[in-house]
Amino acid sequence: MNSIKQHINNQSNTTAFKSYPIQFQPILKERIWGGNKLQSLGKELSNDNIGESWEISMIDTDINIVTNGIYKEKSLAELIDLYPNEILGAKVYQKYGKQFPLLFKFLDAKTDLSIQLHPNDELAKKRHNSFGKTEMWYVMQADNNARIILGFKEDSSPEEYLDHLKNKTLPSVLQEYYVKKGDVFFIETGTIHAIGGGILLAEIQQTSDITYRVYDWDRVDDQGNERELHVDLALEAIDYNKKDPKIEYVKVDDExxxxxxxxxxxxxxxxxxxxxxxxxxxxxxxxxxxxxxxxxxxxxxxxxxxxxxxxxxxxxxxxxxxxxxxxxxxxxxxxxx
CATH class of the missing domain: 2.60.120.10 (Jelly Rolls)
Structure with a gap:
């Protein structure tokens, strides 16, 4: 079912857990491509290069702390350890254990992100003992002519991809979408992609931080160093088929x-x-x-x-x-x- 308006069909056995909507302290990430638009969402920024606000995370040491109610100052990991069924749900706990299976972020791209992709569950498990990274974007604000890159314009191949990478012409065979507020995109694992400069968006994804960067616009950091690329790892992980990632929808009031x-x-x-x-x-x-x-x-x-x-x-x-x-x-x- 796509709707969560379902009949209550099972009740929790505990009375110890206090049920209320829980909010967390965001974890802010400085990025080479970051800006200061997250301020518009009420985030307190330490500088003008903050690219990500991790809203709910249980990745490695990036675990959010509760900011409201009786569980204030407890971490998400502590809460789930104490109350896995009550917080995650019986079926989620059965499938994922005491791991929060999703990661929620806001992203502010002041300049273009690298062209990148994420491996599927099978590859991520084999190589990194991690989940894969299926994700989606909801555009919250976009400057004029802001665009994203998502997939190949036409079906491609490893040979063609490597040739364009060598000649620094990879962007020429990738599909661009000019975006506006409310646009939604679904990014399956293996889909080559990049968020363009001038975009603020919400990202929902599997709990994973595995990214294969394949082209970074020849950028260097403050020390003149280029960021690491993952060309060899990406080769097997890329989906070379053309995609149609934009999601069309019609809003309905109060539904x-x-x-x-x-x-x-x-x-x-x-x-x-x-x-x-x-x-x-x-x-x-x-x-x-x-x-x-x-x-x-x-x-x-x-x-x-x-x-x-x-x-x-x-x-x-x-x-x-x-x-x-x-x-x-x-x-x-x-x-x-």
Whole structure:
């Protein structure tokens, strides 16, 4: 099912866990291509080269800390260790163990990111003991003529790819999309891609930080060094087939409209103008990303405010609530368990 409006079909056995929408301290990442647009989402930046805000993460040591409620100052890892069923959901815990299986980010590309790709689960497991990295982008703001690169213009081959890489003509055979606010793209593993300068977006992905960089526009850092490329690793991982990654959709007021339903995550968009009520089961957590406006999550007589730039984790055990306000929200969960 693409909708999370499901009948409650199982109840948690514990009363120790307090269910409420959990928010976290973002983890900010300085990047060679980063800027200062994340300030517009309420992030406190230390400089003008912040490229990423990791909103919910359990990758290595990049683990977010709770900022609200009775679990304030606990880490996401601590919470999941204590309450795996209550937070993740019974089916997610059964499939992934005590690992949060998704990573949520905001990205600010002041200049072009490198041309890159991510391996699939099989290759990532074999080479890095990691998940692969299927991901999606929701464009929140784009400067005039801002564009992304996604896949080949036509079906290609390893030989053609290597030839263009050698001659520094790789961008000429890649598909460009000029973007605007609200555009959605689905990036399957193996798809060669790059975010262009002038774009602020929300990214939803598998829990993985494995990236194969194949071309970096001949950039150098402050010390005059080029960043490492991963040409050999990428060769087997690239999907050389032409893709159609742009997702077309029509918003419906106060309803959840499906954008993407893949094995790793399902993402809907909620165009909130008044109220949207949810009754769900305990199989999976929910995450809401507020891309525009202001909302509140109301449950058991309590009201939790959500503003643009907030990312909120709704534990699996929280079954009944309403969203109220005027906002655009991305609604994320795992449907195929």
């Amino acid at each position: 959840s409209v499906n954008l993407i339903d893949c094995p790793f995550f399902t993402t809907n968009i909620v165009s909130l103008t008044s109220s949207y009520e949810i009754t769900k089961n305990n199989d999976c957590f929910l995450v809401y990303i507020c891309t525009e406006g202001n909302a509140a999550l109301v449950t058991n007589g309590e009201r939790f405010e959500i503003k643009q730039g907030d990312t909120v984790l709704v534990p699996a055990q929280l079954n009944n609530f309403a969203l109220q306000g005027n906002a655009t929200l991305l609604e994320v969960f795992i449907n195929k368990l």
